[in-house]
Amino acid sequence: METIQATTYPIHFNEKAYSELAVLIEQNAYSSIFILVDDNTFECCYPRFIQNLETKTQIEVIQIDPGEVHKNIETCVGVWNVMTELGADRKSLLITLGGGVITDLGGFVASTFKRGIDFVNIPTTLLSIVDASVGGKTGIDLGVLKNQIGVFANPQMVLIDPEYLHTLSAREIRSGTAEIIKYGMTHDIYLFNEIKDNPEVNIIDLIHKSIAIKNEVVTEDPKEKGLRKVLNWGHTMGHGVESYFLENPNKEALTHGEAIAIGMVCEAFISAKTQGFPTKKLEEIKDAIIAIYGKVTIENSDIEHIMNLLKHDKKNEAGVVKFVLLKDYEDFVINAEASEQIIEESLNFYRQ
Known part of the structure; x- marks a missing residue:
């Protein structure tokens, strides 16, 4: 390499x-x-x-x-x-x-x-x-x-x-794979397709391209004033879920990648509701994520706590939750907003 x-x-x-x-x-x-x-x-x-x-x-x-x-x-x-x-x-x-x-x-x-x-x-x-x-x-x-x-x-x-x-354990490899999927959805769909369509893919073969994508973004926007925010795809919802599972003694802590995978499903739903992201691709994302990571149980009573944690996300501005959302694969919007109702619906979409 x-x-x-x-x-x-x-x-x-x-x-x-x-x-x-x-x-x-x-x-x-x-x-x-x-x-x-x-x-x-x-x-x-x-x-x-x-x-x-x-x-x-x-x-x-x-x-x-x-x-x-x-x-x-x-x-x-x-x-x-x-x-x-x-x-x-x-x-x-x-x-x-x-x-x-x-x-x-x-x-x-x-x-x-x-x-x-x-x-x-x-x-x-x-x-x-x-x-x-x-x-x-x-x-x-x-x-x-x-x-x-x-x-x-x-x-x-x-x-x-x-x-x-x-x-590493298989679980840790899956955790890191979530970030490669992120690069695929936002920058190079080849990466997502390789993982989605080939369960036996050699993940090492995807490392160099993934790092090159991140480096290209960071070089253009080192202090996250604009473009670099795209690297937060899946992370706003994902961090909320990850933090909640970390603080709740009745929950088994998730790996970072497991939480980000949930976040990508939720944010794909928000994208479909607010940005016209195709419903067929939303279902494709959900099916692929659950096939790779399984289904994490999120109770209805958990949603309020996750919503409260979202309000503390470091990417928020003036108390408003900010998202990276997709119009399509490789076509993203930064600093997007969504109503609390749609955010809650996204968690219910994952739960269903």
């Missing part, structure tokens, strides 16, 4: 990525290297990574608990304290080795420690490979409200090694 050049950093693939990382470390003469992992990536991914890391610079590993529930300021404080105790300075490098929680939180930790040190993202889940690690968004959750605190900060490099995907 060829290197993709983002605005200020390269995205390298496979073996070339490790050699380029070695060059980066040598050229910048870092005083120390900190590698941020969680329990899972330390066990499953760190051995492969450290085998491929060529450097004589001092290395320290910082290990945190896995999961979205730990993507918060308390975890950041713990990491900042450990870095301070171990003598990190402005010439230190932080390498994030993990999924979206690690790359989001690690980037935020690095970009705020001593007003900012260099960091490198090495995503190890499909979700973080095709989405979280690229684009310069860093951040943490505020309670159950996702990504409420953060900054835009670019890494020095993103290193993509698809071998890490072999450590």
Whole structure:
């Protein structure tokens, strides 16, 4: 896979990525290297990574608990304290080795420690490979409200090694696939069709095209003033559902991709109601999503709570919920609005 050049950093693939990382470390003469992992990536991914890391610079590993529930300021404080105790300075490098929680939180930790040190993202889940690690968004959750605190900060490099995907469960692969489906519906229908029509598709073959789409959008609109909002397709409704399932002790937490998949069904319904999105394609989306992800039980009593969480979505403006909606595949509208009634109907459409 060829290197993709983002605005200020390269995205390298496979073996070339490790050699380029070695060059980066040598050229910048870092005083120390900190590698941020969680329990899972330390066990499953760190051995492969450290085998491929060529450097004589001092290395320290910082290990945190896995999961979205730990993507918060308390975890950041713990990491900042450990870095301070171990003598990190402005010439230190932080390498994030993990999924979206690690790359989001690690980037935020690095970009705020001593007003900012260099960091490198090495995503190890499909979700973080095709989405979280690229684009310069860093951040943490505020309670159950996702990504409420953060900054835009670019890494020095993103290193993509698809071998890490072999450590993932089928559920985690499906989670990341939702973001590829998103790119397909908004930018290149080939991606959606490949996943929808071919259950045996090799998802690795779709990675490069997915990253290229995201990079193209982010390069044009790095601070999400306009076009970049298209990357939120499925995410307004999806984040509401994800947050509700995260905070409700009677619900099993959803993966990010599972929630976004529900969000795409709901937002396709809203698109059909408000933008003329074809009903036949709405049914196609619903059938494909349920075939891939199964059906999540959303009770009628859940809807009010999900609606309340939508009001806190970070994309809202003046208290109005904002959506990315589709007129057709590859034809989207940003900053679209919908009535509360239609939003509720979209959840009922999914439930039916």
